[in-house]
Amino acid sequence: MSEHVIKLPDVGEGVAEAELVEWHVKVGDVVREDDVVAAVMTDKATVEIPSPVDGEIAWLGAEVGDVVAVGSPIVRIRTGEAPSADAPMDDGAEKAPAADGMSAQGEDLPPPPEEEAPDSADAKSAEKRPAEGKPQPHSPSTPPRGNRGTSAGGIPRPTGEKPLASPAVRLRARDAGIDLRQVPGSGPAGRITHDDLDQFISRGPQAGAAPGLARRTDIEEVKLVGMRRRIAEKMATAKRHIPHITYVEEIDMSALEDLRAALNKSRPADSVKLTLLPFLMRAMVRAIDDQPQFNATFDDEAGIVSRHGGVHIGIAAQTPAGLVVPVAKHCEARDLWDCAGELNRLSEAAKAGTASREDLSGSTITITSLGALGGIVTTPVINHPEVAIIGVNKMQMRPHWDGTDFAPRRMMNLSCSFDHRIIDGYDAAVFVQRIKALLETPAMIFVEDR
Structure with a gap:
């Protein structure tokens, strides 16, 4: 062989x-x-x-x-030729002898016949006798099976069943803070005696804990492997190398939501549907035209900032395998519907695990969104080596002051983080305010500056 x-x-x-x-x-x-x-x-x-x-x-x-x-x-x-099923097992040097009570594979072996308890045969026959219609004998020290209130393991009695005990036993239990429903009784009809209480107390305080409130001391160790390990390393690198500054702004999304609904209604039912993200992507492209330093990557070892002409927007997406960032390339050359179609393709590929290396690399700025779970404010972690990330929080109806009165408006916060080595706070505020103006007046997204 x-x-x-x-x-x-x-x-x-x-x-x-x-x-x-x-x-x-x-x-x-x-x-x-x-x-x-x-x-x-x-x-x-x-x-x-x-x-x-x-x-x-x-x-x-x-x-x-x-x-x-x-x-x-x-x-x-x-x-080589595999041994047949009837062939004897090889007892060579590669198979270690089994330890006492263990098979070679580590499984428990049944005890040999001579090691059985002496009364095991009697016990088996005794278990059969009730099925044969014969009375089950018991000694004075062992109550009949039908008289036991609960098992010795302290299994609680059915809901509503009152434990049987004398007033003295009840007083002792109350003083000790013990729930008698947890105490197995050995007296007639499951009555709890002083001896039962003593045995229950000797087992320790946890024995009287209510179901679901018992202390747990188990520890499960989970090794980070694969995608989870890569995510952990990337997050640690980003937080270790990048001094983050996070800027949060509230945005009135009412006009954009009305426009989005109207545009979706105008398209065939089987066409791709617009979500918020294509509008945000186009607004980011317009804001980057004014401030190209936000569409950049920073090589901190070489001390070089690379400002990219192409706007390649990463979309942080949660998948069964973990967090991935598929990238919509050249958003500066895509219109609203093209952005929506590319987002749909990337989302399906990421969830199915079929996204290519090209789909998952090359981003220059990132959007992160938790949708309806987005919370009011988040502190997004920058996708290293980029210098900016735009965080979308959940949209909800809120009362908004319009100058004369409060009116219900669809409001959403943007939580945006920036690399403070490259982006000053003032510039970050200008960038977010530009995006805010475009989203609140969505027609401006489609108007080219002259």
Whole structure:
């Protein structure tokens, strides 16, 4: 029997290493040619690694979350004729002897017959006797099954069932702060005795806790791998390197919402629908025309700010795999409906996990929105190495003072963060106020400045 080694393949585009995000096999599994054995991730692209041969998994060379260099061995597969189902198991050096009470796979083994409790046979026969119509014997120290109020584990009695106990026992329980419904009784008809109370108290204070209020001391450790790990690293980089300044402004969206509804109504039912985001994208393009320093990336190691002519707007999107930022390229060359169509395409690709590397890279400024969950104010984290991010909060009807009276208006806050090394507070305010003016008077979005 020979052995085949699978090495981490070159996934292309200059990638020198990849993170192992999932094993599809374990040691001892039998695989066939083209069966997927593992999945690795590089720059938000997940690549599945198939088996090139038939055989049995003999060794796995990494754990989930490990970063593996291209060309490193990750799987060894024993090849050759597989043993038949009737063939005896190999007891060679690779199979360690089982420990007492454990199988080779770590499973509990049943106790040998001679280790059974002496009265196990009697107990089994006693359990059968009630079904045969015979009375079940009991000793004076063990109450009949039907007389027990609850199990010894302290399972509460059914709702409305009053525990049976003498006044003295009730007084002791009340003084000790014990709920008698949690105390199993051993007396006739489940009556709780002083001995039952003593045993319950000896088990500790938690024994009397009401259901759902018991203390929990368990700890679940979850290793960050794959997309979640990349998100954590990117957020940490952004907060560590970028001194954020956040500017919040309230915007009256009433006119824009009326226009949006009218435009959607004018289009065929099967055409793409306008949301708020295409209007915001076009307003950002107009504001960037006035202040191009907001459509930039900053290389803080080289000390170089790159101002981009093309407006490539990243749209932070929540997916089952985590937060991704698909990018609508060249929004300066897209009209309102083109922006809406591109947003729809990118959203579907991100949710389905089919977004390409091109779709997920190259942004120069980002929009983040939680929709109806957007809250009143947020503090968005800048998408490093960009210098600005526009945060959309939820829209809601609020009373708004129009100069003479309060009127109900559809209001929304924008929460925008900027890299304070590149963007001064005054410039940030001017930028947001320009976007505000365009959104509150949406016809201006379509008017070209001369």
